Amino acid sequence: MSFLKDAIAIFKKRELVFIESYKESENVYTFRFEKEKDVTWKAGQHGLFTITHKKIKNGIRPISVASAPAENVIQLTLGISDSPSEFKKAMLELKQGMTVKMSGPVGSFYLKDDSPIVLIAGGIGITPFRSILKQLEAEGNGAGKQIHLLYLDSKKSFVYKDELDGIANNTSITVSYLDSREDLQQEIDKLSGMYQNNGNYYIAGPKSMVESVSTQLQSNAISKKSIKKDVFYGY
Numbered sequence: 001m002s003f004l005k006d007a008i009a010i011f012k013k014r015e016l017v018f019i020e021s022y023k024e025s026e027n028v029y030t031f032r033f034e035k036e037k038d039v040t041w042k043a044g045q046h047g048l049f050t051i052t053h054k055k056i057k058n059g060i061r062p063i064s065v066a067s068a069p070a071e072n073v074i075q076l077t078l079g080i081s082d083s084p085s086e087f088k089k090a091m092l093e094l095k096q097g098m099t100v101k102m103s104g105p106v107g108s109f110y111l112k113d114d115s116p117i118v119l120i121a122g123g124i125g126i127t128p129f130r131s132i133l134k135q136l137e138a139e140g141n142g143a144g145k146q147i148h149l150l151y152l153d154s155k156k157s158f159v160y161k162d163e164l165d166g167i168a169n170n171t172s173i174t175v176s177y178l179d180s181r182e183d184l185q186q187e188i189d190k191l192s193g194m195y196q197n198n199g200n201y202y203i204a205g206p207k208s209m210v211e212s213v214s215t216q217l218q219s220n221a222i223s224k225k226s227i228k229k230d231v232f233y234g235y
């Protein structure tokens, strides 16, 4: 059913009008686009974005929508190295009023039920979780729930930290900022020991990080069906 919904959504292409971009931290940039009234998505989903202002090879990327449906904007945040791909160079060239195309949003990386939730982000993998947490806060849904965000960033940049701290202050959601894999492993052992298969575990980030966290969870007897993954290729 959700496959069918995705298949329909993917054919829905729309032009998004660029508003602004800004640097979040070293090698991380946010891009904001106008949100037309009829655009909807589930917090955590991603769109397929295409460059339209020039012809480039491989001009399409899956990117999580980092804003919440409750916000009045479509926001993307990208890791952009000092020698960016053609796609990311083109993103940095965007000027107010220019457009990109978006298909979707699609995917099953969104919260399904009320059970304890452990969100695990590696670096730029924080983007779908910003959307999820902002939406919970906007709906007044974060109160009294057992929701934990484990945020690993070895560079200690912690993009969105101020916003995440604000959400943690307004809700029962906890946020742990971690800068080593060992600390992350410890937190995962603690939470998976506490919630076991009553919890749902969401992992987003670079492939190696997502796979190693998933392996750790499974070796802690967490079943595959309690684990959801968003693998960000290219990091």
Ligand SMILES: Cc1cc2nc3c(=O)[nH]c(=O)nc-3n(C[C@H](O)[C@H](O)[C@H](O)COP(=O)(O)OP(=O)(O)OC[C@H]3O[C@@H](n4cnc5c(N)ncnc54)[C@H](O)[C@@H]3O)c2cc1C
Binding pocket: 046, 061, 062, 063, 064, 065, 077, 078, 079, 084, 085, 086, 087, 088, 107, 124, 127, 128, 230, 231, 232, 233, 234, 235
């Ligand atoms: C669901 C989802 C959500 C994402 N959300 C974000 C986001 O919010 N922010 C963000 O910065 N990035 C996100 N990404 C990753 C993004 O799509 C790009 O892959 C990434 O930003 C690197 O793009 P690039 O243009 O710098 O490098 P690229 O030119 O795309 O590639 C860099 C390297 O990765 C390899 N590669 C690319 N795609 C694949 C693939 N599908 N399988 C195996 N290898 C591959 C290439 O061969 C190359 O070696 C997301 C990816 C997915 C799947």
